[in-house]
Amino acid sequence: VGGPANGEVYTALAEMEELLETESVLITNLEGYIRVQEDKLNFLKNKMDEYQREHSDASHDITAYVSNPINAYLLTKRLTTDWRQVENLMEHDVGTDFLQNITQYRSLLKFPSDEDLNGAAVALLRLQDTYQLDTSSVARGKLNGIQYSTEMSSDDCFELGRQSYVNHDYYHTVLWMNEAMARMLEEPTNHTQSFTKADILEYLAFSTYKEGNIESALTMTNELLQLLPHHERANGNKRFYEKEIAQQLQLRKMKGDD
Amino acid sequence: VGGPANGEVYTALAEMEELLETESVLITNLEGYIRVQEDKLNFLKNKMDEYQREHSDASHDITAYVSNPINAYLLTKRLTTDWRQVENLMEHDVGTDFLQNITQYRSLLKFPSDEDLNGAAVALLRLQDTYQLDTSSVARGKLNGIQYSTEMSSDDCFELGRQSYVNHDYYHTVLWMNEAMARMLEEPTNHTQSFTKADILEYLAFSTYKEGNIESALTMTNELLQLLPHHERANGNKRFYEKEIAQQLQLRKMKGDD
Incomplete structure (x- = not known):
């Protein structure tokens, strides 16, 4: 038992185990990134569904739709305050924290070359x-x-x-x-x-x-x-x-x- | 029939119809944006599932896992070439074309004030x-x-x-x-x-x-x-x-x- 050959093997195994720890941190960070991106996408999909539903309602009889004051108000609102909200969210990069983590990991964690x-x-x-x-x-x-x-x-x-x-x-x-x-x-x-x-x-x-x-x-x-x-x-x-x-x-x- | 009052109503209706066209363009662009973001997320989710599956396999018996040369190669690959691919995709903003469209629409389409x-x-x-x-x-x-x-x-x-x-x-x-x-x-x-x-x-x-x-x-x-x-x-x-x-x-x- 012991000897240099075994010692080398142990070192190599210890290093591999460290890599598994690195991988564990990367997975957790990736999960977080995917989660915030999914939340953003789900919000946008809800909005899109709403827009599509309303829009297809309108297309059935455009004149009847737009001459109704409730619809006229809702359409105008969709294209002003609502759309600004959608636009802001589209332009907002929700993953930056997780991307910054990735950059830091390069110096903090053990990566194989x-x-x-x-x-x-x-x-x-x-x-x-x-x-x-x-x-x-x-x-x-x-x-x-x-x-x-x-x-x-x-x-x-x-x-x-x-x-x-x-x-x-x-x-x-x-x-x-x-x-x-x-x-x-x-x-x-x-x-x-x-x-x-x-x-x-x-x-x-x-x-x-x-x-x-x-x-x-x-x-x-x-x-x-x-x-x-x-x-x-x-x-x-x-x-x-x-x-x-x-x-x-x-x-x-x-x-x-x- | 006719007269200024009706004329005004027609103008207002024509403007509302134009807004519906604007909405149609915005919906199509939003759909495109959501589609490319979903493609990106699905790729990352596939990768994450793969990482999680492998990682949980490894966790059952870490020493056995890392002392297997196939696993050692796969783990090293996951943390070098594979991870760079994941990292690049995470950092790649796939929605820019659609965001640029949005900016252009502001001058090209009719928006309500x-x-x-x-x-x-x-x-x-x-x-x-x-x-x-x-x-x-x-x-x-x-x-x-x-x-x-x-x-x-x-x-x-x-x-x-x-x-x-x-x-x-x-x-x-x-x-x-x-x-x-x-x-x-x-x-x-x-x-x-x-x-x-x-x-x-x-x-x-x-x-x-x-x-x-x-x-x-x-x-x-x-x-x-x-x-x-x-x-x-x-x-x-x-x-x-x-x-x-x-x-x-x-x-x-x-x-x-x-």
Whole structure:
């Protein structure tokens, strides 16, 4: 028991626990922000319902409506004192306190750095390699058939691919970008993705090229160009891959492989 | 048929119809504003649910949670790239286009002035006097038992009282402030009121005094001071009413009325 190795693990765990505390504070603040915004929206929705109801009443017989002195008073009031109230509330930013908290948290709470994120990604990929774990099993949070953690979203997989790419680890980039693509297609209602199919294709194509498969890289780049015909870098890459393929053909011919 | 009187009515009706068009534009803009704010809030709520779910999972066994490399990666990601996304959205004011529209509408659309509101209020009170209509019937939108318009809210009644007060018409102030009070008690869930019970009591007390009933004015002022003991003007009025009552007693004694 003890020893430096265990000590390091304990330090790392203590740091992770601190991050959970940070997260707890952020959640509470986000809850508060959502609550005041919802109160504001509910007030505005009530007002809108009232305006819509009155307005549709008026539209049935405009002349009859406006020649009625009660309606004339209510319409005039809606467009003077009532509307000013609505306008003021629309213009009033109710979330400022919570936004200020967020700024303060940056200096008060422990946040992981981008390096920490990279480190956590690498640790996970190392685990995958060591135990030769199937990518889609890891993504489903299942290790050797046991539910080991929550499922990863397509965004979580994309970020693992991106971190691998940053580390010039094209092997894992391809694995995780493919997984991100598969998961994305299973999440049609997820609108919180920070990336598009085109982004994945670009990472995949370049990493596949780096892994030595130029033909696949060209196929994926063409697929990307079907989505975004004017994508500048993809058009450049397409010309580059085509030239490379042509040169290799040439080389094989010269060697007499053909 | 024709004649200046009818011509004026037609002009007034045409102007009211224009106000209905203004209202229609304002409603559409308000709908748009509410829609983008709701989209933003729904995104943040989804994120919050995800954070809360993960966080409560973690809380069950913190050490087990953070020593799992998938969780460690996901937690680190939540507090780096994910949180930046949440933060950016929180700080991004999605309603600016609609707020800019509102500013433009002020010069592009026909809005009634405060004088128009006063005029509409006076026209309604004149109708009430001419046909000797009961205040609460008018407030319920019923004239001679027929549903003649929508019901007025306590706020609509309060504003009629306020307009009367501005015109030094203390008789109608008392009628409509009393009606506002009655309606307010019937609207416990209405949080869009622009006034408090204390506001009504202050208008009522002063108008009742102006109508010659100092004792009632003092009673209402005392009621107001129970709600707001440090209300400066009410404390001043209380001393004034008490002095007036004492002087009148003195006067009656001197005249030998006692």
